[in-house]
Amino acid sequence: MMMLSHLRALTPRMRFNYTKPIIDNTAFKLHYKVTVVLLLAFMLLVCGREYFGEHIKCLSDQGVPPHVIQTYCFFMATFTIVRHYNESLLEGGFLPHPGVGPILESDETIRHTYYQWVPFVLFIQAICFYIPHYIWKRKEGGRIRALVEGLQYASLALNEEDMKAGNIAVPSRKTIESRVELIKKDILLRLRITRAWSHWLISMEVLNLLHVMFQVWIINKFLHGSFMSLGLNVMSFRHWGDITNPLETVFPKVTKCVFHKYGPSGAIQQHDALCVMALNIIHEKIYVILWFWLLFLFITSLLAVVWRFLSFFMYRRSLKFNEMVFRHVSKSKFNPYNVINVVNGCEFGDWLFLYYLAKNMKSATFHELFRSVAEELEKRDMPFNTEADGNEEKGSEPILLGKVEYDDETLPLKDKRS
Structure with missing residues (x-):
């Protein structure tokens, strides 16, 4: 219920107040009104544990207490194995989960650390999208x-x-x-x-356009280069429910984690764990929506700047x-x-x-x-x-x-x- 109360608190920001003087255009409002509210709503959604449970649940042998392995894997990151994204093996039933299987020393792995930072990144992005409007309000000074x-x-x-x-x-x-x-x-x-x-x-209108491009670049870096083609991959993928879903590579639902501890004799023991990333089902929806929204925002901002220069x-x-x-x-x-x-x-x-x-x-x-x-x-x-x-x-x-x-x-x- 706390999350719903926070979402209700954000709804007034979505209202367009027609009694206030108009000091910017619609494209500008999309940045500091719609985008900021969207990012803050996503942040609250990610933090809503009462609806989606724990961010990560790990299964290991009896040698490590569950709460220890879960805490360790959350902070030290999990990984998937590139070799085990083989579609023929997945479709044949030889591998139960994409990217999860036995690991060799020569195997290439993909480390997944973004999930620790998603709420913080979304909040910082919301602030960044509001900054041009804040600067403009200060410089405009209420003259209109x-x-x-x-x-x-x-x-x-x-x-x-x-x-x-x-x-x-x-x-x-x-x-x-x-x-x-x-x-x-x-x-x-x-x-x-x-x-x-x-x-x-x-x-500030030009800054909005450049800022959208910068945000796309930042998210792409944050997701290890997977964001640029994310929306195109989703649109080209038509076999929903199939195990070859392209989102599994970026937002895996099951990952691996290795925990090392000292045994009774002092030797290092290795414990493999399977981790269920429950929140990745939310993360993938968030970033797919963001991909399409930022594309729309870029086109709108570009048209606004082109119109301004055309007017000139x-x-x-x-x-x-x-x-x-x-x-x-x-x-x-x-x-x-x-x-x-x-x-x-x-x-x-x-x-x-x-x-x-x-x-x-x-x-x-x-x-x-x-x-x-x-x-x-x-x-x-x-x-x-x-x-x-x-x-x-x-x-x-x-x-x-x-x-x-x-x-x-x-x-x-x-x-x-x-």
């Missing part, structure tokens, strides 16, 4: 929340004064206008800070791309001239920050903010100027004037200097 707070119910703003219905605060039209003006000023006066925000987000190359080259992206998140149509003004006045980091503002604001409110930002940027020759006196900031880039060309459309812009 600070800007959009109080605008969740902007679509209900019908009165001239703020209202409160229970725990819900409904802003007035005047409050919304002031909030939009405040967000606009924050965006225009802190463009370089906005870029740092976006750079950290992209860095497309946001200034295609008007339709910008309209499609902002319409997707805000469900409203944007004036093409406003889109051009914003794109010309922003770098990719600023554009990405606006995209996440759109994901966190009501459609009408963001549309008003977008129009206001576009009009303000149209008035500026130097949109990257953050000085109050209008002096040009060192290293800033001038806004593109005259005619702005896109791959899919060309629209004229009024040159203010003419």
Whole structure:
């Protein structure tokens, strides 16, 4: 019952809280929400002795007490013999268990030590998958929340004064206008800070992709090079229940152990033991599921990074791309001239920050903010100027004037200097 209570404690982490501001994408959430919960659930499952009994049970002769040989074999590891994985001998009934039989000095053996470390490795992996999200939360600093707070119910703003219905605060039209003006000023006066925000987000998304690859490599080392092809071997194996199951090599159910002790005369006596690895039936399921999950996570993370870099190359080259992206998140149509003004006045980091503002604001409110930002940027020759006196900031880039060309459309812009 204790394990079930722990599993129930993990379920809140699986819930997607729609009241919190969105500061990352779905692929990012798969890392720190789903994967972390999955790994912690596996760890609790492995530790649930009340359901699966002892991790190891060993059978030996009467010369060694059972609890001694079991403790010894658990800490000193067990082994199987490569020669006794011979399929013809197994199918002929000459060997009762894959990898178990008489041992010769020249025999190659496979030592199985991973089962001692599985709970610890799963817990450390869960921490590792959460670290990029923790870093991102610290670097993000709650800026999105600070800007959009109080605008969740902007679509209900019908009165001239703020209202409160229970725990819900409904802003007035005047409050919304002031909030939009405040967000606009924050965006225009802190463009370089906005870029740092976006750079950290992209860095953590790339880190997630590299981290998945690193975790696959670590698990492969942990399972002595058997993890890379584990899922493929399972999919290619169709004779379930047959003794040639490929998982028997990686997760054997019966193994051997040799215990040495001194006899009455002082000579060293060797005691062979057969050990039943009860928990390996759980281990094999865990790592097969992890193989498929990490493959899915790698593909999802790769697509997220590809989309981010595609956005970087497309946001200034295609008007339709910008309209499609902002319409997707805000469900409203944007004036093409406003889109051009914003794109010309922003770098990719600023554009990405606006995209996440759109994901966190009501459609009408963001549309008003977008129009206001576009009009303000149209008035500026130097949109990257953050000085109050209008002096040009060192290293800033001038806004593109005259005619702005896109791959899919060309629209004229009024040159203010003419």
